[in-house]
Amino acid sequence: MTSDTDSTGGRVDAYAEWIITLAVLGIMSTAFLAARSWPPDAAMFPMVLSGLAIGLLILKLVFMVMAALVPPPATTEETPAADEADGGGDLDEPPPGAFATANGRAWGEALLCLVIFFTVLSLFGIVVTLVVFGIGYLKIVGHRSLIFGVIYVGVLMGAVHLLFVQLLSLPLPEGILFP
Amino acid sequence: MLEAAISGLVQIMSPGAFGLMMIGIIIGMVVGILPGLGGPVALALMLPFTFGMTPIETFCFLLSTLVVTTTAGGITSILFGIPGEATAAAIVLDGHPMAKAGEAGRAIGAMLMASLMGALIGAVLIVLAIPIIRPVVLAFGPPEFLMLALVGLTFIAILSDGSMLKGLIMASAGILISLVGLDPQTSVPRYTFGMLEMWDGIGIVPIVIGLFGGPQILELMLSKKSISTRKAAGSTSGILKGFADAFIHWKTVVQAGLIGAGVGVVPGVGGSVAQFIAYGHAKQSSREPEKFGKGSIEGLLAASGNNNAKDGGSLIPMISFGLPGSVSTTIVLTAFLIVGIDPGPAMLTEHLDVTFSMIWVTIIANVIVLLITIPIIAPLSRLTMVSGPLLAPFLLALVVLGSYANSNSLFDVWVMLVAAAVGVICQRFRWPVVPLLLGLVLGDICERYFFLSQALFGWDWVTRPIVMGFGALMALIFFRAGLQSWKTFKNKRAVQ
Amino acid sequence: MFQYNDAAGSGKFQSSACAAAILSAVAILPGAVSAQTDCSFFSGQTVELVVPFNPGGGFDAYGRLVAKYMGPILGADSMIVRNQPGAGGMLATNQTWAADPDGLMLQVMSTSGMLTAELGGAAGVGFESAEFSWIGRVSGEPDVVAVGFGSDIASPEAIQAISAERPVRIGSSGVGDIDYIEAQILTKVFDLDSNIVVGFSGAPEVYSSLARGELDLFTSSYSGARQAAAAESASILWLFDDNADPDFPDLTPIGEYLEGDNLALVKAHADLVAGGRAIAGPPGIPEDRLTCLRDAFDATVVDEAFLAESAEINRPVAPISGADLQETIVSLTGNVPQDYADLLIESYSN
Structure with missing residues (x-):
């Protein structure tokens, strides 16, 4: 974490570290428990693996608790507790780009677009999705003219058709409601 | 042997064979650029086209497609950060x-040149190995596969990017x-949640596409x-610089090529x-290991050369x-059988010229792909200058179609989507995805190989010489690795 | 695991004798198709042929071959192949079972894999083989028993001698696969102390293990074994059948060494393996459409261009008409010897 990241960003990172660690611990514990009902040969590998992972995660939690209890020495910049605890966190990594800097609005817009894209995809298939989403997205988000959108989508669909249908005779994703 | 080498070359230089090689190269370029379609999928779908071809023509067509999809996949990987298959991530x-830093042209140039050099090294290694191929392959059993x-x-x-504990997790x-x-x-379904779709395991290709490609697309949309x-993403001087990089760091490329060819021999694992x-x-051997993963030319050259x-x-x-080393060679093997050539000792004696033809195809296809890509590097590189909203629908279509092609099922698209979410979280909060x-x-x-080793040898497999060598x-x-992190630690101390 | 051994097939599989026998049984000739039944339903339609495995293998090759020639004969606008891999073919088979029986969706069936899974009560089976609308068998080849190249094993006694010293190691791709069931049958009929080594990724990997001398025995399709024999990894020992097969005059059937229940066990299994690769649709395809499909199939498998291409790509056909196949499968599923049923159930109970 670089020093110019605002403090809220740093806090989000610290919370995320706890959430991710606990979530993976949850997954690994579930995996361990699920394996108990299998025959020994089938269960051995998953149990050894998830057991090991649980050990590692607990070790990480211990480091995190220790780092939270012991304030970092004043000379270092505000490094995330966990990285330091691991003994070798990368201090001079660049900030993780748009993910850290984008505001809530941008996130909302991008995620909404993705939800629309994949909902339309599962309902109506890729052909309808590309036409509707492609033209709509280019118009609303890309601020391009309708004609531009139609040409863009037309070229894209043509290329997809040539490659998938004509050359490889591969099926295209179909939707539940409409092929 | 020299005679067979020349005969093999002459055979692929016939107009029919060479023409089919060119067609294979062009198809490989187009298909390879699409993530998830390169390699096995493309080859399998090309099989019906080999109907009526002679053996040599079949190899010219299929092998050039195989070789070129591998190279072309590298272009998508560099430009958009979407790998075509798990073996090229x-x-x-x-x-x-590098592309993000405006060096797409240089990166593609370096990738192409290193790929060619790697192909050459692979070819030389096969030729050198011909007299000892069978004993070498026979020396590797399940215990050796496990150790590798x-x-x-x-x-x-x-490859844990500084945080070993996170890497292990x-x-x-x-x-x-x-x-x-x-x-x-025992054929018990594990972690399948009662879904038959998961009985054969979760497809690696959709995961890789999502894990690496997902964050790139979301970033563009954000x-x-x-x-x-x-600017200057695809200038000619950049391309030439990329070529030069491959020669400047020739040691890196040669070592990566030797590792690739040597390890690639081991079927299934390699x-x-x-x-x-x-x-x-x-x-590990670089003087600037800290740059790896952030645009290191050495890292790119090693990955491409391999x-x-x-x-x-x-x-x-x-x-x-007749033991395929990878999914792609399984398809090539099928083609072998279609044209009526049986793999086996005869390929190293009677049909040695056919073997040499195959080796020549891997070299010549790489040379040609380099030549025909040079003029399109600049326009391709300019794609990195296109605004995010313009690229997003195109890239979304790419990742959806690429993951769907894994088993022609929307299930794989959802796998890709989940992997993409994991990829975004990992990138945002700095959990390394490469160990995953x-x-x-x-x-x-x-x-698999642990249980096979146990079933076949008990614990005796531990004492096999190659196993012990791998252990060492x-x-x-x-x-x-320990020494290196100790040094880094000491340096940091000194700075503080 | 429900999977027919899909080793890429090839070789000198002589189907001519078999094909000739079938030919005489097939009364309908090309051109006569539409004369008998009204098949106008199919004109302008797209028929989908599902292949339950990835492209590139044997099932895919046969599927594409049939689709290419059967579509025009049926009068359909097109017949397209769709690969739908998953759960060793069971995913697609379950889906076809539940699909609309309009005759526009068919599947290449791994008949033997389906039958063993169904009879063995395997988890995940959501179909009854006898109820499918069988259109016809495309190909079928017997399984064979193979030993390592240059192995001393040449008789049941030699295997039993090994068994007296240590467990006989028999390779298999996985519990419930055809090769696993065959390993169990060998164990039973030759009264062996055996160690069935599972976990190989497929027949080629088992053969390479056989070549390294790690295993004693392995069973696979004839074409897979022939390929391994050509690569000097293995030698073919016996035909996995109760009787000699006129198409493989050089091979001794293991039935020659057996009698009584053991012979019946081998016969039951060999009959089932003979189901081979077939084409079927969902249960309940209307009678007239089913007749059209069966007639078109029968006409396809004697089509000259079809046979020429089959020979060219080294994918021999050994057709059986839909009605005959249906009868065989109904009788196979109806009268399973208890020994065999028990063995299958044991194979699939983890």
């Missing part, structure tokens, strides 16, 4: 950061995902900027593990035993 790690996979896993230590998660499906010993904000060993080795060399290596067990990938491709291999190698890798 390492190209993304440094290639895409474990050597690959050792590289978690090097991510690798465990990857192994856990690789265990999904019917278990190899920032609405182009991939690279710097193709998956080669890139990690080559990339990890390059990082990529085509391993294809050459994987031909060896196929030629000599390592675990994913090697986890089930380790389990693992110790050495650990030792060097």
Whole structure:
């Protein structure tokens, strides 16, 4: 974490570290428990693996608790507790780009677009999705003219058709409601 | 042998064979650029076209397609950060950061030249190995496969981006995902949630596409900027610089090529593990290991040099035993059988010229692909200057179609989507994804060969010489990794 | 695991004798198809042929071959192949079972894999083989028993001698696969102390293990074994059948060494393996459409261009008409010897 990241960003990172660690611990514990009902040969590998992972995660939690209890020495910049605890966190990594800097609005817009894209995809298939989403997205988000959108989508669909249908005779994703 | 080499070359230089090679190259270029379609899928779908071809023509067509899809996949990896297949994911790690920094042209140039050099090394290795191929392949059984996979896993230590503990946790998660499906010993469905779609395991291609490609697309949609904000992304001087890079760092390329070809020989395991060993080795021996994963030219060269060399290596067990080294060579093997040539000792004696033809195809196809790509590098590189909202629908279509093609099922699209979410979280909160990938491709291999080794040899397999050799190698890798982090630690202390 | 051994097939599989026998049984000739039943339903339609495995293998090759020639004969606008891999073919088979029986969706069936899974009560089976609308068998080849190249094993006694010293190691791709069931049958009929080594990724990997001398025995399709024999990894020992097969005059059937219940066990299994690769649709395809499909199939498998291409790509056909196949499968599923049923159930109970 670089020093110019605002403090809220740093806090989000610290919370995320706890959430991710606990979530993976949850997954690994579930995996361990699920394996108990299998025959020994089938269960051995998953149990050894998830057991090991649980050990590692607990070790990480211990480091995190220790780092939270012991304030970092004043000379270092505000490094995330966990990285330091691991003994070798990368201090001079660049900030993780748009993910850290984008505001809530941008996130909302991008995620909404993705939800629309994949909902339309599962309902109506890729052909309808590309036409509707492609033209709509280019118009609303890309601020391009309708004609531009139609040409863009037309070229894209043509290329997809040539490659998938004509050359490889591969099926295209179909939707539940409409092929 | 020289006679066979010349005869093999003459045979592929016939107009029919050479023409088919060109067609194969063009199809390979187009298909390889699409993530998820390169390699096995494309080859399998090309099989019906080989109907009526002579043996030589068949290899010219299929092998050139295979070789070229591998190379073309590198272009998508560099430009958009979307790897085409799991065995080539390492190209993304440094290639895409270079493109982001406005060096797409240089990166593609370096990738192409290193691929060609790798293919040459692979070819030379096959030729040298011809007299000893069968004993070498026979020396590797399940215990050796297991150890090689474990050597690959050792590289978690090097590829964890500074946080070993996080790396180990991510690798465990990857192994856990690789265990999904019917278990190899008792055929009990594990972690399948009652879904038949998961019985054969979760497709690696959709995961890789999502894990690496997902964050790139979301980033473009968030920032609405182009991939690279710097000008001169595809200047000719950049391309030439890329070519020069491959020669300047020739040692890196040669070592990666040797690792790729040598490890690629080991059927089933080699193709998956080669890139990690080559990339990890390059990082370990580099003077600037901290740049790896952030646009290191050495990292890109190692990944590319290894990529085509391993294809050459994987031909060896196929030629000599009919044992395919990778999914792609399985298809090439099918083509063998269609044209009525049986792999086996005859390929090294009676049909040696056919074997040489195959070797020549891997070299010549790489030379041609380099030549025909040069004029399109500049326009391709300019794609990194196109604004995010313009690229997004196109890239979304690419990742959806690429993952769908894994088994023609929307299930794989959802797998890709979940992987993309994981990829975004990992990138945002700095959890390393490479160990996850390592675990994913090697986890089930380790389990399978462990049980096979036990069933066949009990614990005696531990004392086999090659197994012990690999054990020593693992110790050495650990030792060097430990030494390196100690040095880094000391340096940091000194600075503070 | 439900999977027919899909080793890429090839070789000198002599189907001519078999094909000739079938030919005489097939009364309908090309051109006569539309004369008998009104098949105008199919004109302008797209028929989908599902292949339950990835492209590139044997099932895919046969599927594409049939689709290419059967579509025009049926009068359909097109017949397209769709690969739908998953759960060793069971995913697609379950889906076809539940699909609309309009005759426009068919599947290449791994008949033997389906039958063993169904009879063995395997988890995940959501179909009854006898109820499918069988259109016809495309190909079928017997399984064979193979030993390592240059192995000393040449008789049941030699295997039993090994068994007296240590467990006989028999390779298999996985519990419930055809090769696993065959390993169990060998164990039973030759009264062996055996160690069935599972976990190989497929027949080529088992053969390479056989070549390294790690295993004693392995069973696979004839074409897979022939390929391994050509690569000097293995030698073919016996035909996995109760009787000699006129198409393989050089091979001794293991039935020659057996009698009584053991012979019946081998016969039951060999009959089932003979189901081979077939084409079927969902249960309940209307009678007239089913007749059209069966007639078109019968006409396809004697079509000259079809046979020429089959020979060219080394994918021999050994057709059986839909009605005959249906009858065989109904009788196979109806009268399973208890021994065999028990063995299958044991194979699938983890």
